[in-house]
Each structure stands twice: as structure tokens, then as C-alpha cells.
Amino acid sequence: MRLLFLGDIVGRAGRQAVLEALPGLRRRYALDCVIINGENAAGGFGITEAILVELLEAGADAVTLGNHAFDQKEALVFIERHDRLLRPINYPAGTPGRGAALIKTAGGADVLVINAMGRIFMPELDDPFRAIDAELTACTLKQGADAIVIDFHAEATSEKQALGYFVDGRASAVIGTHTHAPTADDRVLPGGTAFISDVGMCGDYNSVLGMEIEEPINRFLTKIPRQRFEPASGPATLSGLAVDIDDKTGLARRCSALRMGPNLEQAAPAFWDN
Numbered sequence: 001m002r003l004l005f006l007g008d009i010v011g012r013a014g015r016q017a018v019l020e021a022l023p024g025l026r027r028r029y030a031l032d033c034v035i036i037n038g039e040n041a042a043g044g045f046g047i048t049e050a051i052l053v054e055l056l057e058a059g060a061d062a063v064t065l066g067n068h069a070f071d072q073k074e075a076l077v078f079i080e081r082h083d084r085l086l087r088p089i090n091y092p093a094g095t096p097g098r099g100a101a102l103i104k105t106a107g108g109a110d111v112l113v114i115n116a117m118g119r120i121f122m123p124e125l126d127d128p129f130r131a132i133d134a135e136l137t138a139c140t141l142k143q144g145a146d147a148i149v150i151d152f153h154a155e156a157t158s159e160k161q162a163l164g165y166f167v168d169g170r171a172s173a174v175i176g177t178h179t180h181a182p183t184a185d186d187r188v189l190p191g192g193t194a195f196i197s198d199v200g201m202c203g204d205y206n207s208v209l210g211m212e213i214e215e216p217i218n219r220f221l222t223k224i225p226r227q228r229f230e231p232a233s234g235p236a237t238l239s240g241l242a243v244d245i246d247d248k249t250g251l252a253r254r255c256s257a258l259r260m261g262p263n264l265e266q267a268a269p270a271f272w273d274n
């Protein structure tokens with residue numbers, strides 16, 4: 001199975017780049033499953049139903065979220081209608097939506113997608129380790145799902161790496177999101193789980209985390225908000241992780257960063273080209 005995960009879409013620039021590139025990427029690499037983090041898709045904050053539908057129609061199999069899940073209040077309602085939209089699983093009981101879902105791909109594979117949020121330098125949610133462990137116990141690789149993909153939305157690289165090794169051999173991939181800056185530690189862990197501490201964002205990197213640079217600088221200098229954060233509007237770079245999953249075991253054979261766009265050095269998963 002060929003899986004592509006794309007990091008946090010930031011604003012219109014990120015959306016446009018993803019919508020333009022995704023159909024071609026699906027064809028070029030014969031992708032079986034595409035998962036996208038959409039927590040910053042609507043003006044940098046949250047997601048609307050119209051944007052979600054656009055992403056699904058462009059070829060996303062599932063869309064994950066994070067600490068900005070409910071910045072657009074309509075998400076509290078429409079998330080109940082969309083079983084391919086996930087918010088962090090460790091929100092308090094009773095939070096609308098779901099944190100794990102078994103997604104059927106176009107090719108007929110069952111992919112368990114789990115979205116969870118870290119707790120270091122983040123809002124205090126329930127324990128993500130135990131929440132994920134419960135899902136992996138209820139739905140195991142090959143018995144319950146052909147592949148298991150975890151979007152771990154967290155700030156601290158230590159927490160992300162610890163989670164990677166905690167589930168190593170039980171999930172196909174653990175992909176870090178939230179920092180909007182890609183790390184260079186993409187690899188397959190000893191037990192067969194593809195891992196990256198942070199996959200980066202789909203947005204204009206000529207920015208501070210995808211936002212126009214003036215206001216972040218102002219806030220660091222003065223501590224007084226002068227205006228809203230606005231997504232940077234230059235051409236966006238896509239950042240993702242490509243994972244080659246063994247159909248027999250559900251574990252990763254190879255993984256590699258994918259970066260496409262004007263801001264960062266390009267990277268492409270060479271193992272899919274031959």
C-alpha cells in the first residue's frame with residue numbers, strides 16, 4: 001500500500017497547492033491512501049465543511065485536526081456528519097466527533113486512522129498514550145485493519161519520539177504534526193513503524209508558521225496584539241511523508257519525506273518511481 005500523509009494545510013495558499021497537486025500525485029504514484037491534516041485550512045484557524053468536502057473530492061481519504069479543530073464553530077456540528085474527519089482522540093469524553101476511524105480506501109483496504117494530541121506545551125487533554133493503546137488493542141494490524149496511521153499532533157519532539165517507540169510494530173506509521181516545520185528524522189523504526197517527528201506544513205514557508213511575518217514579530221517585541229494573524233499568501237510548499245506499506249504485515253517497508261514547492265529544498269520518494 002502506498003500512503004501519503006500531508007502536514008497541516010495553512011490557509012488559502014496551502015489549500016490551493018494541495019488541491020492543484022493532489023490528483024496528479026495520486027495518479028503519478030498510484031497512491032492507495034492520502035491523509036491530510038486540515039486544522040489550519042480555514043484562514044489559518046480550523047476547517048469549514050466546504051473546505052473539508054473540497055479536500056475529500058480532491059483525493060483525501062481522511063482529514064485530521066489538532067488544537068485548532070474547533071476554531072470554526074461550525075465544525076462542532078458538521079464533524080458528526082463526516083466519518084472521514086478526525087479530531088484528537090484524547091479530548092474530554094462528550095466532545096463532538098471521533099478520534100479514530102476505520103476508513104475504506106478506493107482499493108478496498110481498511111485503514112485505521114487515529115488522531116491524538118500531545119500534552120507538553122499544549123492544552124491538557126487526556127493521556128494520549130493510553131488512548132492510542134486502547135485503539136491498537138481493539139483493532140490490531142492485519143486482524144482489524146490493513147494499515148494503521150497515527151497523526152500525533154504535538155509540540156515536543158521527545159513526546160512524539162516516545163509515542164513512536166511505544167507503538168513500534170503495532171502501527172504502520174506515526175506522523176508528527178503541529179509545529180509546521182519539517183524534521184529530518186523520517187525513518188522506519190526497528191519494529192516496522194514509519195516515523196517522523198514533524199512532517200511540516202502545506203503552506204507558504206516565507207512566513208512564521210504559515211502566518212504573515214509582521215504580527216508574530218510585533219508580538220515578540222511588544223507582547224501587545226496589533227492585528228489578527230493572517231496566513232501568508234505566497235505560493236505554498238507541500239510537505240508530507242510517503243510510506244510504502246507491506247501488504248502482508250501492514251508495517252512500513254520504507255518511508256521518505258515529500259516536499260514540493262518553491263520554499264524548501266524538494267524531496268521526492270524515489271522508491272515509488274521505479
Ligand SMILES: [Fe+2]
Binds near residue numbers: 008066178180
Ligand atoms: Fe497546525
Ligand SMILES: [Fe+2]
Binds near residue numbers: 039066177
Ligand atoms: Fe496545531
